Amino acid sequence: MKQQILVDMDGVLANTYAQYIALEYKRSGKMLAMEDLRGKSEERAFPSYEEDVNSINFFGTAPLIEDSIEGLQYLNDKYKVIIVSSATEFPNSLNEKRGWLAKHFPFISWKQMIFCGSKEYIQGDIMIDDHPKNLRIFSGRKILFTQPHNVNIRNDNFERVTSWKEIMNIL
Amino acid sequence: MKQQILVDMDGVLANTYAQYIALEYKRSGKMLAMEDLRGKSEERAFPSYEEDVNSINFFGTAPLIEDSIEGLQYLNDKYKVIIVSSATEFPNSLNEKRGWLAKHFPFISWKQMIFCGSKEYIQGDIMIDDHPKNLRIFSGRKILFTQPHNVNIRNDNFERVTSWKEIMNIL
Numbered sequence: 001m002k003q004q005i006l007v008d009m010d011g012v013l014a015n016t017y018a019q020y021i022a023l024e025y026k027r028s029g030k031m032l033a034m035e036d037l038r039g040k041s042e043e044r045a046f047p048s049y050e051e052d053v054n055s056i057n058f059f060g061t062a063p064l065i066e067d068s069i070e071g072l073q074y075l076n077d078k079y080k081v082i083i084v085s086s087a088t089e090f091p092n093s094l095n096e097k098r099g100w101l102a103k104h105f106p107f108i109s110w111k112q113m114i115f116c117g118s119k120e121y122i123q124g125d126i127m128i129d130d131h132p133k134n135l136r137i138f139s140g141r142k143i144l145f146t147q148p149h150n151v152n153i154r155n156d157n158f159e160r161v162t163s164w165k166e167i168m169n170i171l
Numbered sequence: 172m173k174q175q176i177l178v179d180m181d182g183v184l185a186n187t188y189a190q191y192i193a194l195e196y197k198r199s200g201k202m203l204a205m206e207d208l209r210g211k212s213e214e215r216a217f218p219s220y221e222e223d224v225n226s227i228n229f230f231g232t233a234p235l236i237e238d239s240i241e242g243l244q245y246l247n248d249k250y251k252v253i254i255v256s257s258a259t260e261f262p263n264s265l266n267e268k269r270g271w272l273a274k275h276f277p278f279i280s281w282k283q284m285i286f287c288g289s290k291e292y293i294q295g296d297i298m299i300d301d302h303p304k305n306l307r308i309f310s311g312r313k314i315l316f317t318q319p320h321n322v323n324i325r326n327d328n329f330e331r332v333t334s335w336k337e338i339m340n341i342l
Contacts, residue, residue: 004292005293011310082292087286088269088281088282088284088285088286089281089282091266091269091270091273092266094265094269095262095263095265095266096264098259098262098265099262102262104210106341109288110259110260110288111259111288111289112288113259113287113288114285114286114287114288114292114293115258115259115265115285115286115287116284116285116286116287117280117281117282117283117284117285118282120291121175121177121253121285121294121295122285122292122293122294123292123293123294127326
């Protein structure tokens with residue numbers, strides 16, 4: 001029986017940081033540097049966070065995290081993969097997120113997708129997520145995917161990975 | 172601690188049967204009678220099922236099941252309510268479903284919504300659903316909401332309800 005693995009979307013498959021930075025550059029001409037974003041929540045790090053996440057095509061055109069296609073294919077062969085994305089907060093994001101997944105990860109079926117508000121009701125053996133709040137309410141093995149907002153997180157019982165290559169090494 | 176109750180959308184909150192019947196009448200002039208639909212899956216009962224469920228505004232304009240607003244408000248005061256809807260199969264349904272819930276049930280927050288492919292990964296103490304397949308893979312208390320497609324289901328350990336009034340009586 002394959003283990004069930006819950007894979008987050010934003011910050012794990014979708015490079016939402018690159019998307020915020022590109023939009024901010026387009027808007028203000030200011031190129032935000034990664035070191036300015038470290039340790040700050042996305043809401044604090046990006047001046048137009050609210051506007052961006054609610055804009056049309058924000059999620060639908062997000063670039064991919066490096067090696068995420070190869071990595072997710074690897075996991076999908078070995079585990080029961082479920083993509084679990086916090087999405088219901090943003091009314092227009094749902095169709096875009098589903099379309100984005102289907103476009104980049106055609107080997108993931110609609111049966112493997114969950115779009116939710118809170119992740120506390122979703123069962124699994126392993127969770128990969130960049131948000132500590134999601135890992136903290138999860139009862140299985142917790143893998144924290146490094147993003148600038150979580151670099152200072154140290155006290156929890158998370159395994160930290162910084163890339164999909166690392167995920168493929170440990171799973 | 173409140174018990175967690177998973178409430179289905181189509182066939183429990185949304186009157187999708189009324190929607191199929193109205194579309195079929197508009198299309199062919201034929202008014203399908205409830206007795207012709209009994210014991211048949213929706214796919215078999217409605218000649219244009221595939222076209223209908225994939226059409227724009229099918230879910231967004233679905234009428235309400237009788238007493239569902241009052242009933243869900245009752246449950247929401249007494250339980251931890253999560254709306255769990257199979258939606259990812261239909262690429263355009265997600266935003267519509269979220270909008271429909273927000274419009275008719277403003278007391279349900281986005282944190283209480285889950286749109287998925289399969290319901291087997293969702294935890295809860297009680298599930299209300301019109302589809303036996305969803306109840307069979309659920310480990311808690313199983314409540315079957317009567318719809319024409321499920322009238323012949325008898326062998327399972329489900330509690331059957333035929334209305335929201337009945338739900339309010341037993342929960």
